[in-house]
Amino acid sequence: MLLAVDAGNTNIVFALLDDDLRIRARWRIATDPRRTADEYAVWLHQLLSLEGLTVQDVDAVIVATVVPRALHNLEVLAQKYFRAEPLVAGRGRAAWGIELDVEEPASVGADRAVNVIAAHALHPGDAIVIDFGTATTFDVVDWTGAYKGGIIAPGINLSLDALVGATAKLPRIAIEAPETTAVIGRNTQDQMLAGIYWGYVAMIEGLIARLKTEIGRPAKVIATGGLAVLFEKHTSLFDTIEPDLTIRGLGLLYQRVDA
Structure with missing residues (x-):
């Protein structure tokens, strides 16, 4: 199987894929560049065991x-514990194979x-691919498969x-879909949630509209990232969500x- x-900046996702690229299991751990290959190995060994699998x-x-x-510790993990020379996306044999039609192709994030x-x-x-991560990114891919550029905006948690x-009295609140579509909050928490949630919705709607106008052809909107589902309840921003x-x-x- 493929690991x-x-x-990412906030989390590292490990996923096992079978020969048909079906996801057999996935696990998430907080990103910490100081974490060693040995620490990853102990953690993954336990999780593999729960799935009835081994490193072999x-x-x-x-x-x-x-x-x-x-990257270094992840490469050591692959070499030492899985006896595999890891492919690094965008490098060597794992070159993208698509056109990065932007001014600085080398600066395009691997994700x-x-x-x-x-x-x-x-x-x-x-x-248009919208990825809700530490930052929220909008990426445009044309009908040929070429990457044409996009937008980087602060993630919703960064905004919160x-x-x-930066304020003395505002409390920390959980990011969640509001119970209603009302935007007039009757208390501090509801007002904050309305500002963060509906403000973010307005930003996404506006940027999607501008991107579609600039593309000049019908474009499907694809969302991914853990927070994408937050916006399903009250909006129809996306054509599909691909978690x-x-x-x-x-x-x-x-x-x-x-191949």
């Missing part, structure tokens, strides 16, 4: 990371390129952290290399 590793069931590893300091690969494979045609951190888009993109990239 696909998506190392993993015969290949592919890694995408936007945290350069985390964004992998998302574009998966989005085009799953939903051919022009598309900035609001709470495992990055992992699926890693699987497709590996499959291309292995």
